[in-house]
Amino acid sequence: MAWSVSAPLPARRRTVAAASVGALLAVAALAGCGEEDEAGSPTPTAELPPATSAPAPGPGTASPSAPAPEPSPAVAGTPAGEAQVLADGLPLPWSAVALPDGSTLVSLRDEARLVRVTPDGEVVDVQTTSPDGTVAGAAPDGEGGLLGLALSPTFAQDSLVYAYVSRAAENVVVRAALDGDALGEPEDLLTGIPRADHHDGGRLAFGPDGMLYVTTGDAGQGRLAQDPLSLAGKILRLAPDGSPAPGNPVEGSPVWTLGHRNVQGLGWDGQGRMYASELGQDTWDELNLITPGSNYGWPEVEGPGGDEATSTGFTDPIVWWSPSQASPSGLAVVDDAVWVSALRGERLWRVPVATSPAGGPVGDPEPYLVGEHGRLRDVSAAPDGGALRVLTNDGDGADQLLRLPLR
Numbered sequence: 001m002a003w004s005v006s007a008p009l010p011a012r013r014r015t016v017a018a019a020s021v022g023a024l025l026a027v028a029a030l031a032g033c034g035e036e037d038e039a040g041s042p043t044p045t046a047e048l049p050p051a052t053s054a055p056a057p058g059p060g061t062a063s064p065s066a067p068a069p070e071p072s073p074a075v076a077g078t079p080a081g082e083a084q085v086l087a088d089g090l091p092l093p094w095s096a097v098a099l100p101d102g103s104t105l106v107s108l109r110d111e112a113r114l115v116r117v118t119p120d121g122e123v124v125d126v127q128t129t130s131p132d133g134t135v136a137g138a139a140p141d142g143e144g145g146l147l148g149l150a151l152s153p154t155f156a157q158d159s160l161v162y163a164y165v166s167r168a169a170e171n172v173v174v175r176a177a178l179d180g181d182a183l184g185e186p187e188d189l190l191t192g193i194p195r196a197d198h199h200d201g202g203r204l205a206f207g208p209d210g211m212l213y214v215t216t217g218d219a220g221q222g223r224l225a226q227d228p229l230s231l232a233g234k235i236l237r238l239a240p241d242g243s244p245a246p247g248n249p250v251e252g253s254p255v256w257t258l259g260h261r262n263v264q265g266l267g268w269d270g271q272g273r274m275y276a277s278e279l280g281q282d283t284w285d286e287l288n289l290i291t292p293g294s295n296y297g298w299p300e301v302e303g304p305g306g307d308e309a310t311s312t313g314f315t316d317p318i319v320w321w322s323p324s325q326a327s328p329s330g331l332a333v334v335d336d337a338v339w340v341s342a343l344r345g346e347r348l349w350r351v352p353v354a355t356s357p358a359g360g361p362v363g364d365p366e367p368y369l370v371g372e373h374g375r376l377r378d379v380s381a382a383p384d385g386g387a388l389r390v391l392t393n394d395g396d397g398a399d400q401l402l403r404l405p406l407r
Contacts, residue, residue: 142197189242265331
C-alpha cells in the first residue's frame with residue numbers, strides 16, 4: 001500500500017497550541033500547503049526555550065550536570081556479569097531479531113545487507129533476490145539504509161521478515177519470506193515516508209495487539225512532525241498487510257502519535273503499556289510513555305515543556321537526559337524495566353517502571369556498560385528471557401553482537 005500525502009501544512013510558530021491527531025487532521029483538510037525546512041538541515045533552535053528554562057530534573061530524570069547514578073547492586077533483572085561477545089566484525093549493524101532456531105538476524109545499515117549469527121557465533125550472509133545482495137532497493141546515505149527488522153507474529157507459519165528500508169527518495173516498509181538463509185522477493189507495504197541524510201527513524205516492532213508499529217523521523221524538517229498528513233515525525237500503527245490498523249485515532253490513517261523528532265526504540269511492559277526512546281536536538285533526549293493520539297511536542301517543545309505545554313495538550317516525557325548521556329536508539333522491556341541503548345552516551349540505561357500505575361519511572365535511571373563497548377545501537381531481550389542482546393555501533397567494521405546476562 002502506498003500512502004499518498006497531499007501537501008504539508010503552513011509553517012507553524014512554536015507558540016502554537018498542541019493538538020491531537022484527529023484535531024490536526026481536521027485543520028489539515030482546510031489548510032492547503034506551506035513551506036518546509038531545507039532537507040537534511042538541523043531544525044532552527046532560536047525559538048526554542050533556552051535549556052535553563054526546562055524544569056529541573058526530578059525523580060526518574062538524568063541531569064546533564066550531575067554524575068550518572070551508580071547501578072543498584074544485586075537487584076533482580078540487572079546484569080549478572082560481563083557482556084559476552086556472540087559475534088564481531090559486523091559492519092555498522094542496526095537491528096537484531098531472534099530467530100526460532102536460536103540464531104539472530106541482523107541488518108547492516110550501510111551495506112544494506114542481512115546476516116544471520118548462529119548460536120555458535122558464525123556470521124552467515126543472507127542471500128537476496130538482488131544481484132548485489134542488498135535488500136529491497138536500499139540506497140544507504142547518512143543515517144538511512146537498511147534499518148529496523150521485525151518478525152511476523154506468525155513467523156513459524158509464514159516465515160515473513162519485515163524491514164525498514166531507505167531508498168533514494170523515501171523510506172519504505174517491506175516484507176519478504178525467509179527460507180533458510182535466502183530472502184524472497186520483497187513486497188512494499190508502506191511507501192512515502194520522508195527520508196533525509198538525518199532523522200530517518202526506522203524501528204519496527206509488533207505490539208501485543210498483533211499490529212506493526214513503525215517509527216519515523218522528521219527528515220530534518222521539524223514542522224512535518226506536527227503535520228498529520230505527513231508520515232514524518234510519527235509513530236505509525238499498521239495491520240500486518242501494511243494498511244492502517246483498525247482502531248487508530250483517525251480511521252484510514254496510519255498515524256498513532258505525532259510530534260516526534262527521531263524515535264528509534266519501541267517496547268511494551270507486562271501491562272501492555274508502550275514506551276519509545278527519542279533523540280532530541282541539543283538539550284534533552286527522551287523516554288516517552290506512548291498513548292494513542294497524543295502529541296509529544298516536537299518542534300514546539302524539546303524535553304519537558306512544563307505546565308504551559310501540558311495545558312495546551314503536549315505530552316511530557318517520563319525521563320529525559322542530556323544528549324551527552326544518551327542519544328538513545330534501541331529499546332527493550334524486560335522484567336518491567338525499560339532498557340535503552342545509548343549512542344553518544346555509550347551505555348545502557350535501565351528505567352524501572354514495574355509498579356507505577358501510570359507507567360512512569362518508579363526509580364532513578366541506572367547506567368550499565370558505561371564506556372565499555374562504545375556506542376550502543378540496539379538492545380533486545382534474548383529468547384530465553386535471561387539476558388539482553390546488544391549491538392555496538394562504532395562503525396569501524398568491527399562492531400559486535402553482545403549477550404548481557406541478567407539476574
